[in-house]
Amino acid sequence: MKRLLLTGAAGGLGSAMRGRLKGLAEIVRVSDIVDLGPVADHEEAVVCDLGDHSAVDRLVAGCDGIIHLGGISVEDKFSKIMNANLLGLYNLYEAARANGMPRILFASSNHTIGFYRQDEYLDHEAPLRPDGLYGVSKCFGEALARMYFEKFGQETALVRIGSCMEKPKSHRMLSTWMSYDDFLSMIECVFRAPRLGCPVIWGCSNNDTRWWDNSHVSYLGWHPRDNAERFRGEIDEAMPKPRPDDPIAIYQGGPFVNDPIFPED
Numbered sequence: 001m002k003r004l005l006l007t008g009a010a011g012g013l014g015s016a017m018r019g020r021l022k023g024l025a026e027i028v029r030v031s032d033i034v035d036l037g038p039v040a041d042h043e044e045a046v047v048c049d050l051g052d053h054s055a056v057d058r059l060v061a062g063c064d065g066i067i068h069l070g071g072i073s074v075e076d077k078f079s080k081i082m083n084a085n086l087l088g089l090y091n092l093y094e095a096a097r098a099n100g101m102p103r104i105l106f107a108s109s110n111h112t113i114g115f116y117r118q119d120e121y122l123d124h125e126a127p128l129r130p131d132g133l134y135g136v137s138k139c140f141g142e143a144l145a146r147m148y149f150e151k152f153g154q155e156t157a158l159v160r161i162g163s164c165m166e167k168p169k170s171h172r173m174l175s176t177w178m179s180y181d182d183f184l185s186m187i188e189c190v191f192r193a194p195r196l197g198c199p200v201i202w203g204c205s206n207n208d209t210r211w212w213d214n215s216h217v218s219y220l221g222w223h224p225r226d227n228a229e230r231f232r233g234e235i236d237e238a239m240p241k242p243r244p245d246d247p248i249a250i251y252q253g254g255p256f257v258n259d260p261i262f263p264e265d
């Protein structure tokens, strides 16, 4: 691919993935609302608010693929979520429609289904059960992407990321963790597949205690290799196991189920 757009490139996951995308495209266009730091030879940097329609149109122009990580990534005031995750998504899909419909990988979240219990095993057809306004915004993103697929043929991978970070940080994340290497191999599969469609993909590694079934996307050939189980001893030593009646230990969304609705100023 000639030019791949990475939004949210200054964030936690964006900064971790940024350097790993070099082999995927000749140019990686990295974007965020904040400064992007030093720019490598194969990169071009664009500072842009996802809520700005014409700026997003310029951002997407000339791109052959989009990894969309930008947005509010935890529970927050609705006004903040609305700009980045609702208006921002609409702007991104309209820009894609106007610019040749590049394939999109959308960073959705396990918080679309956070109110399922940890003893339930889900497939992609499980009805949505978001655990907060942030989760609702990811449900919106998935629905918007689906509509652009049905109406216009725009392809998107709806990646319900569990916990993508260097290593799991809690007992819950022994189930939800996805390693950076596994995310990278998923990205490669998504952009190399001859046909993608608009599937939900559960974003977790090959964890012994995972809760999600990806068999419906076996056609993508993604085989996550890491397993959070190797961190169990470390987690057991670092923190007590939550009590079984603690919502953190009951619900797939973990601590997010306890978040309040944050008031506007």
Ligand SMILES: NC(=O)C1=CN([C@@H]2O[C@H](COP(=O)(O)OP(=O)(O)OC[C@H]3O[C@@H](n4cnc5c(N)ncnc54)[C@H](O)[C@@H]3O)[C@@H](O)[C@H]2O)C=CC1
Binding pocket: 007, 008, 009, 010, 011, 012, 013, 014, 031, 032, 033, 034, 048, 049, 050, 051, 068, 069, 070, 071, 072, 073, 074, 083, 084, 088, 107, 108, 109, 110, 160, 161, 162, 163, 164, 165
């Ligand atoms: N890291 C994880 O385990 C998970 C991440 N995700 C999703 O993956 C994406 C990346 O996650 P993280 O890197 O952890 O989050 P993060 O909060 O570190 O990064 C998000 C980036 O989006 C940028 N951003 C926020 N509002 C913006 C706007 N209006 N215009 C342009 N950029 C804006 C922020 O400046 C930030 O750099 C997010 O969409 C998040 O919802 C979903 C599930 C789990």
Ligand SMILES: O=C(O)[C@H]1OC(=O)[C@H](O)[C@@H](O)[C@@H]1O
Binding pocket: 073, 074, 109, 110, 111, 161, 162, 163, 164, 173, 176, 253, 254
């Ligand atoms: O559930 C989780 O662990 C993750 O889910 C998310 O959607 C968040 O963006 C991330 O900050 C959390 O760590």
